[in-house]
Amino acid sequence: MTPPSISSSALDPTAVEDLRTRFRGSLLLPGDPGYEDSRTVWNAMIDRRPALIARCVGVADVIAGVNFAREHRITLTIKGGGHNISGLAVADGGMMLDMSPMKGVMVDSDARIGRAQAGCLLGDVDRETQIHGLAAVLGFVSNTGIAGLTLGGGFGYLTRQYGWTCDNVRAIELVTADGRLARASDDENADLFWGLRGGGGNFGVATRFDYDLYPVGPEIVGGAVAWSGEAAPEVLEMYRSMAAEAPRELALVAVLRLAPPAPWLPRKIHGKLIAAIFACYTGPVQEGEKLVEPIKAFGKPIGDVLQRRSYISQQSILDATQPKGRRYYWKSEYLPSLEAGLLEKCIEYAHQLRSPHSGVVLFPLGGALNEAADDLSPAGNRDAEYVLNVTASWDSAEDDEANVAWARAAWADMRRYSTGGTYINFLTEEEVDNRIHDAYGDHYERLVRVKTTWDPENLFRVNKNIPPTPSSEP
Ligand SMILES: Cc1cc2nc3c(=O)[nH]c(=O)nc-3n(C[C@H](O)[C@H](O)[C@H](O)COP(=O)(O)OP(=O)(O)OC[C@H]3O[C@@H](n4cnc5c(N)ncnc54)[C@H](O)[C@@H]3O)c2cc1C
Incomplete structure (x- = not known):
């Protein structure tokens, strides 16, 4: 659109x-x-x-x-x-x-609530909550906005323990289409609260989110281990079995990409294909060290920064790989499992990358996210165990065609492994017209009803739009 x-x-x-x-x-x-x-x-x-x-x-x-x-x-x-x-x-x-000037965060550590204004980035919230050894369920890159992330669902290192970010919101304050300040929670405007937890910016302008907070860190076991691209088949097989067995406190992300010029990777490998596993364990650190030992000891790593570190540093560990100002194009699917054929395809397309910044990424979901009632929120997709993200990223407009074509080809070849669902927050502009139903599935009609109640004129329409039912009045 x-x-x-x-x-x-x-x-x-x-x-x-x-x-x-x-x-x-x-x-x-x-x-x-x-x-x-x-x-x-x-x-x-x-x-x-x-x-x-x-x-x-x-x-x-x-x-x-x-x-x-x-x-x-x-x-x-x-x-x-x-x-x-x-x-x-x-x-x-x-x-x-x-909304970016609205960055206030108030933490009630006794009640374990973090109240964050809608202009906050994830890092703004983590910084304040970590003073108390608490954290909200947020995403993997610290300069992402809390508003878009939360309103579309939201997942990160804590998701397997607690579910979608939006499953862990107690209340949302917003300005509705008629210019009123409203509050949505289980007790107030419950239909609106339901819609806001996945329905994006369709219902109003969120001004504040009240998040459930959980004890996390400040010290955790996290970081990454990388292997050369030749080892990718074995590394992904190890990833598959480790991720399937991992306790919920351990989140494992697999990445195939060309080695960036990062100090933890040897110079001679820069620009060559690598397989990496990013890990974050938020339980007791001694336990975490034992759990990640098989990853660190696997094969011949070319880089290893998986160690005790602060949760704050973990939350920004991927930031440098996703800077503002590059050209980006993504394709994404939810996966019910990691089939051998899918992992082979991940490697095949990683060998065909058209830019040093692109990659194929597997994020973990599962756990608590699967256990909540399907109709708890329109973010839904409770059958998703992983997210596949084919991320094309490059510098110059003249390379648009080649990079977009690479991502589309990889996705076309891998989408057969999907649950059929896709993450609303990862949709590109060209998908906004035809994949919104895939993202919401059976929840779509209920979203239309909420939209029709709260924004009958579709004032909030430049988004992953859910058009209201037209009024029958002349
Ligand atoms: C590098 C990168 C990493 C990411 N990592 C993760 C991740 O780990 N987990 C995850 O779940 N997602 C992740 N995402 C996706 C992310 O959740 C979405 O891109 C999200 O929309 C970003 O929110 P934003 O506020 O920064 O976006 P914006 O582009 O500012 O907003 C996106 C849309 O949200 C709506 N919106 C924004 N603010 C408001 C508001 N106050 N009230 C009502 N509607 C509003 C609007 O419709 C707007 O068009 C990532 C994205 C990027 C680029």
């Missing part, structure tokens, strides 16, 4: 100046200092220019922004961390609410 656009000249300058008098944050027009930085998202394939950016510093700004977009019929987009591959946080000619 290409976001609809309006011309910036359609914006009434007097109305913008009037909004400015009521706005505590900053309103940015093209050419203003900060405009270019704010409009830029993680994926450099996305290059869009909103007519107006509203950088919100509080809930009142969000209410003013939503009312302004609705009253002036301006295409509204919402940017959390700006990390979504599809880039729907920003639209040409639209009004973008940039």
Whole structure:
């Protein structure tokens, strides 16, 4: 779906100046200092220019922004961390609410709740919760936004213990399409709460998330071990049996890619295919050291940084591999298991990578995620044990075609191993029109009902959109 656009000249300058008098944050027009930085998202394939950016510093700004977009019929987009591959946080000619100034985090360590404003990145929350030896269930890369991640489901190192990120949210505060501040939890607006836990930005602008916190770290056993590409078949076989047997406190991620110039990998291997396992054990550290020993002792590793470390460092260990500003294109499926044929295909396509930054990644799900009731939230997909992510990443536009073609070919060849489901948060823009049903399965119709109740005019439509049922009134 290409976001609809309006011309910036359609914006009434007097109305913008009037909004400015009521706005505590900053309103940015093209050419203003900060405009270019704010409009830029993680994926450099996305290059869009909103007519107006509203950088919100509080809930009142969000209410003013939503009312302004609705009253002036301006295409509204919402940017959390700006990390979504599809880039729907920003639209040409639209009004973008940039939530990034709203980064407050309050931790109630007795009640084990972390209250985080919607502009936080994952690292902002971890930093505050880890002071108390607590953590929320968040994702693997610290500069991802909490809002997009949580509203689409969310998974990370703690998922096998506790389920989706959205399974571990107690309440969400949001501004609805009519400009009201609402709270959604099991006790208040329960239908909305259900929809928000996977239904993305369809129902309003989230301003705060209340997360369940769990004791984690501050010291854990984590890091990575890497082997040369020739050992990939044996490494993936070892990964398959270790991941299947691993206790829930141990999350194992497998990566096939060309070796980056990282100090822990020998120079002579840089640019060559490697197989790596990233591990994180959040139980007692002595126990973790025993559990990861078979990984460290397997074959002939070419690099090993799997050791005691802080949970904070674990949460950012993959950051450098996914910098903002590269070109990205992903294909993804949920997997019910790791079949031998799938692992062979992972290796086959890893040998055909078209860029030094691309890779094939297997993330673990399973555990608690599988045990929750299927209809707990639309994130659902409770039959998923792993996520396959074919991640193409490159520097220059002239290489777009080759890299996109590589990812598509790998995915086309591997999707037969899928549960049939896919992660809403990993959909590229071209998939937004045809894979939303795959992501939600049987929950789709209920999502339409929630959408019809809370956003009947589809104000929030530049997203993985769930159109409301049209009104039958003339
Ligand atoms: C490098 C990288 C690593 C990732 N790792 C993981 C991972 O480990 N686990 C995981 O589950 N996912 C992961 N993801 C996917 C991630 O969950 C999604 O990209 C998510 O959408 C990012 O959220 P964001 O706020 O940064 O995105 P944005 O691009 O800012 O927002 C995405 C969409 O979310 C909606 N949205 C954002 N903020 C709000 C708000 N306040 N209220 C209502 N709607 C809003 C809007 O529709 C917006 O278009 C990763 C993505 C990247 C790029």
